[in-house]
Amino acid sequence: MTATARMPAEVDRAGGRGDPERAAACDSREPADIDHAVGRDNPTGRDNPTPPGEVTRDPREQAVWSVLESVMDPEIPVLSVVDLGIVRYAHWSSDGLHVGLTPTYSGCPATDIIRRTVREALDSAGYSDAILEEVLSPPWTSEWLTENGRRRLESFGIAPPARTVANPRHLFRAPVIRCPRCGSAETERVSEFGSTPCKAHYRCVSCLEPFDYFKCI
């Protein structure tokens, strides 16, 4: 490339420093207009319109959630599908156990594998009649990652998501991303995209290590 006048990393560093407000929690969900779109993917309408906090479940459902907590993401093997926030519900109705899964990115190649491993885990735990349903609405965002998931990501060497990148007015501004290895805030973005759809590629200026950043959408 001949155009090197404004390389992304330099601009990021200039724009991303010392601005704690910009590093506020990631929230790219549209607030009000989500509920209406319950659609045929989720005929029961029993999805959870907001990412779950601490919830109390009945013991029968809790047992299913415990099984799902053992199903790991194929690309980030420290994260379970529950940590990742892609299990929307597990409940019984007249025709049996329904489990709702939502994809992270529309084209994430891991979606099929995840579905298969969830199926296998449910089978071997004795829930072979479980009905797996794809839920698109409300869409997954990085907000759905659980607190536990964020901690596990960081200890695995992947910086957890910070805030939305959606506003085009902030073209060259980026939040402060801390290095998951040394904790330094002196980091720079190498690429908005990384080895999987959910990650971007960063580098630590202090310890010089490259690292993955879990994208914020």
Next chain:
Amino acid sequence: MNAKVNEPLLRYVLRLGDTSLVLGQRLGEWIGHSPALEEDLSLANLSLDLIGQARLLLSYAAELEGKGHDEDALAFLRDAPQFLNLTLAEQPNGDFAQTIVRQVLLDAWQLELYEALATSKDTRLAAIAAKAVKETRYHFRFSSGWLVRLGDGTEESHRRAQNALDGLWRFTDELFAADEVDEAQAAAGIAPKLAELQPRWLARVDEVLREATLQKPASVRHPWYGKNGVHSEHLGHMLAEMQHVQRTYPGAQW
């Protein structure tokens, strides 16, 4: 299954799905050829999101069609005149500047469209759009960032970006040329009125062009619309490659 197919809705969904599919395939052609490894990864990721969106949309189209096809049959077994994508999406990658200009124009279009479709009365479309819009915002951030870097970069990168813009602008006419398919969806509360999207799209694009120090070309009407199945010569060549395996070994799986 259903005796009466909602033909205008089917065509509308095919237009959306085909545009994502064709653009995704084009971006995939960069894999292994991009200017730098980071851009290789980025364009591949954009492509992946677009093909994922296409899969959701074409699955829906296949159900509306009711002939027992699936999304793969629609992608791999139709000929060029049956594709209803926007002509802009099928334009060749050219140099990196041409790819980025094409991407900015279509990202801004998808952004406005998906934002509006997220409140569609068609709950299936609304769910797909609400998901896609989050990805599209990220795409637009990438493409508009690059266009600013190219336009406001060196003399050479500016020249190439302006050339690309001058060459592709005529295809933007189609984005907002409403016909009976678009009007039927707008009347049913399924899709937004294209006339209402246009000023929002233009404002978005103008902002990027200004920052990129690029001149917006004069409007030219280019009335051969891909969304009616009338394509430029490029689509056939692209499909020949994309559909090669399924055409040669029908039903092949791996």
